[in-house]
Amino acid sequence: MFNLEVSDPAKLLFSKDDSLRILEQLITIRKFEEKSIELYKSGLMGGSLHGYIGQEAVAVGVCSQLNKDDYLTVTYRSRGQAIAKGASIEKLFAEMMGKVDGYCKGKGGPMHITDLEIGFLGANGIVGAGIPIATGAAFSAKKKGTSQVSVTFFGDGATNQGVFHEALNLASIWKLPVVFVCENNLYSEMSPIADMVPNEHLAERALAYHIPAVIVDGNDVEAVCKVAQEAIERARNNGGPTFIEAKTYRQQGHMFGDAETYRTKEEVNEWKKKDPIQLFTNKQIELGYITDELVEQLSHEIELKVEKAYQFALNSEQPNYDEIFTDVF
Amino acid sequence: MFNLEVSDPAKLLFSKDDSLRILEQLITIRKFEEKSIELYKSGLMGGSLHGYIGQEAVAVGVCSQLNKDDYLTVTYRSRGQAIAKGASIEKLFAEMMGKVDGYCKGKGGPMHITDLEIGFLGANGIVGAGIPIATGAAFSAKKKGTSQVSVTFFGDGATNQGVFHEALNLASIWKLPVVFVCENNLYSEMSPIADMVPNEHLAERALAYHIPAVIVDGNDVEAVCKVAQEAIERARNNGGPTFIEAKTYRQQGHMFGDAETYRTKEEVNEWKKKDPIQLFTNKQIELGYITDELVEQLSHEIELKVEKAYQFALNSEQPNYDEIFTDVF
Amino acid sequence: MTRQITYAEAINEALDEILRDDESVFLLGEDIGHYGGVFKVTKGLYDKFGGDRVIDTPISESGFIGLGIGAAMTGLKPVIEIMWIDFTLVAIDQILNQAAKFSYMSGGQSKVPLVIRTQGGGGRGNGAQHSQSLEGLFAQFPGVKVVCPSTPYDVKGLLKSSVAENCPVIFIEHKMLYNTKGEVPEEDYSIPLGKADIKRKGSDVTIVSLSRMVQFSLNAAKELEKEGIDAEIIDLRSLAPLDIETVIESVKRTNRIVVVHEAHTTFGWGAEIVSRVQQDAFDYLDGPIIRVGAEDVPIPYNLELEKEVLPQVKDIVKAVKEALYIEVK
């Protein structure tokens, strides 16, 4: 019923420059995520850290096709999408450290990153809860007649929440400009999604609402770009919602400290071979668009940027106690 | 994708006696419902009255295939299923009047009829809420290794509640012996279901959970019997859940007092021509199994029984004030 | 110019004016459009403003409240009807984990100007799932305002202010008040949230209540007057914000106080009033503060039992006498 969308190995989808920009984004997220682990280990943040390493191509593929004023809702695992949508890594680190220069002045934390200036309506700690909210932003866009599109990212496990069902139905009957992006990384926390649904492809679920659905290799950034671009165009042209299931894998545990007893090292290693950044880098090198050296240089520059942002966050102040009582309403 | 299941007009599905018994049940529900309107008009009950006239064939068709110890959850519109499952009409009327001889000692009312002795686990005032509960009873049966089956009745509109989705998925992955009976009477309260879902057939929704689904003429009692029997047999033999969409129509308003501005008299009259009791009576007469006189006599006897039950309820006492504080836990 | 109109009509007028004056407002709910709502509160608005402004929804409370949140965050002002307050429980994550927390979690970036209109309370024999008084539940959560109007005048003026707020407001009407009449000016007016209203001046005892219990308290005051007891009746109008100052000021004059609500007594919101009064006016109190609330049992169906469970005028009279040590418990 479904064909896995993949890119053409023999040629790039975008120009050399655009491809490089995409690679840069991928690496930025990766470096940011690696630094986040250091941050967490240093005891500089509260709560839990839900990493995105391995899934970067989904965020970058989708967000690269969006305008600044398009809307997004995401989950606790969301710094990747934030960066891809254009968020400041300074403010992200600062928020993770609970500092006053953070996106939410340190009051939200990593699970609640919000940046209204880039349409980033808010990360969510409740599985599935962002899905109807993004649908509502799409409702706004349609009602106001802007051509904005709303996208919501969620995991495979979220498709078992009641609101998922309710929101998809609403989006369908009202033909709202929303794109549902399901990042199927095979697990919801420690539970294999295969045990939790009867469906091989979660995309099947969208068909029950008459929503066009595709499955895509979520580690193939170009393939993601392509299906996202089609979905977004459909939404912008009043064609209603689309469901994208991106098959991917998180290379780290669900959260830092996860014992990962539910999967084998072999499985993880197999997927590491399909690392989205490696794949895209290799392709560009093979096709002669970039060189190893260029990539190394790029990585190094990004590392410096990330380090600088980290230092900025470290030096940012604690929020004032007065902040406790502001923003309640 | 779906074929509407109907019965063979040229012959009866069951023996003469069994067919007569089914007719008797249909008429009993009809008479009970008619009397309920009188009850309501007399100011003898609180709350609202949600009538079942026109949908009787669904309750009778399904429940006639169940054993006494099979489980059922239902909605506010549930005296029909109760009678079909073998409930006492005395106790039903008494509960509607809030009397001490009612099923719930007058504390539950028409929306909460319960009769554990016949597996009638409880009617529900919250749309969709009974669906996971019936799924849980099925879970019990499976776990205990009894061959009991659990059935849940709900309306078309209930398929838009989140728990519907969650329960169907659970039933599917755990292969539970539950039958989902969706009575599609075209409206949820005053809203046409056609405006509220993209699906022509709600049965489609079940396929998203890999649950076998059928659509059936809900005014054709024999057709309902047949699909119910298949579903129940599947459940009893460890074949897991089935979804039955019964296409039917409520001939009265959603509740007593409904202005019915959302549909035309013509529409109602068209459906009255497809009255399930009339259809089944006519078929039996045409095939020479029964006569007009017999039906009239039967109707008369049932009317007397219903009247007697009504009088019983009228004469039943108010519950004692002490009952306020019992049964809380 | 004032005229006598009903509470339902007053709400209808407020909605009419709000829809007329503010293009960003739209109504969302079940059967509120063409049918005008099951309590007829939105009657005529669909015809006047069209299906784009007065929108019928599927039975998906989580879904459409979530959608309302997304719409509110992106520039619209949804006024959502939840038909019975009891049904908010299927959607309470969206109300209390999402709408109530977004402003705070985002450091003040996301505002959710969303009004949820609903109706609560008992008195009609609707049974345990359709008779609850849940204002105190919502008031436990910072981030939502909770308004409970008692008269046609108040309901109109408070609804207009509620829609003008830049935060989520739970606006709780009472099913038994819809048909009560009162004076409402023809001129435009609104009533700010957070100002209690002294519905009767008195010197012997302060009675604090809201919603339907205000009229009961006024009736009790009439009874008490016959016995020479002069009660002051304070209508809180909202629980959040809570105008405790008006209560304290009154108690300092009367030295006796009775709190009356339809919610269950134990853990009911009356306890908050008690706590604040004993804290801020300890030395003014001539005796314990008495609470009058529903018995701590689900609301029974039987109308006589229901009456016994819910506070009645006689219970208020008795409590006042107890507070004045005229009658001993």
Place this chain on the structure above:
Amino acid sequence: MTRQITYAEAINEALDEILRDDESVFLLGEDIGHYGGVFKVTKGLYDKFGGDRVIDTPISESGFIGLGIGAAMTGLKPVIEIMWIDFTLVAIDQILNQAAKFSYMSGGQSKVPLVIRTQGGGGRGNGAQHSQSLEGLFAQFPGVKVVCPSTPYDVKGLLKSSVAENCPVIFIEHKMLYNTKGEVPEEDYSIPLGKADIKRKGSDVTIVSLSRMVQFSLNAAKELEKEGIDAEIIDLRSLAPLDIETVIESVKRTNRIVVVHEAHTTFGWGAEIVSRVQQDAFDYLDGPIIRVGAEDVPIPYNLELEKEVLPQVKDIVKAVKEALYIEVK
């Protein structure tokens, strides 16, 4: 024989014994099986009792709580884990409109012996959607019992009693207590619900609390002792049933009382204690009852702000001094 084990281990032992002793018990929840739960509370139980007794669920809280209700009504005893109490909000209709009301609505026919284990509270920088103290919300509803243990000894003994109840029990653990150690006998024992425990005898002031705040109160008592103030610490252990007698008896001796909880102060459950005490021991009170609770704001992420929002030992010390008029507010 007693040994020192942690709170988490004590729960694990209780579950182990319950599963061993009662075949009708089974555990249901997210990641509780093979992985042993994200807080490791169910560690080893899957291996010992198998996947039929310790069952991993999809992320469908409404669905599987509903399923638990149906199972409980038909002879099984589900013990359900909701990973964080904040997530009960996605399923609260099933808990409060269904489980809590079935016995009453059915006139005592349907019993729902269902335990919902969950964990609440703040202190880990988990942010607004993962740090709530919702015990007071559940306690507002008749029909559920609400248990909040503070020590390893109590948590084991109370859990065993909870599973033996024939009604729904909300069993609220505290995330910050899981690793705290305490003495637990090796012999079988249980602690009846509804008996408060005096964790420290004292004569100058009564401090009432539960869960994590008991330890905080004990620490405060140590501080106070240095200043010659002898505090009595009452651990309520459960809110429903509520052992107010023990509190009243204590206040009659100490004449001063402070109530401490982690829930928000305003409309928090502390108000109920205040109300009952001023009602039943008015003449024994030497001063106003002081409440110590969380500030009325969503829980901020920043650990310093969070600390300031949640009650600390110093706040309790201060409140006691206020109660004793040693320090003026």
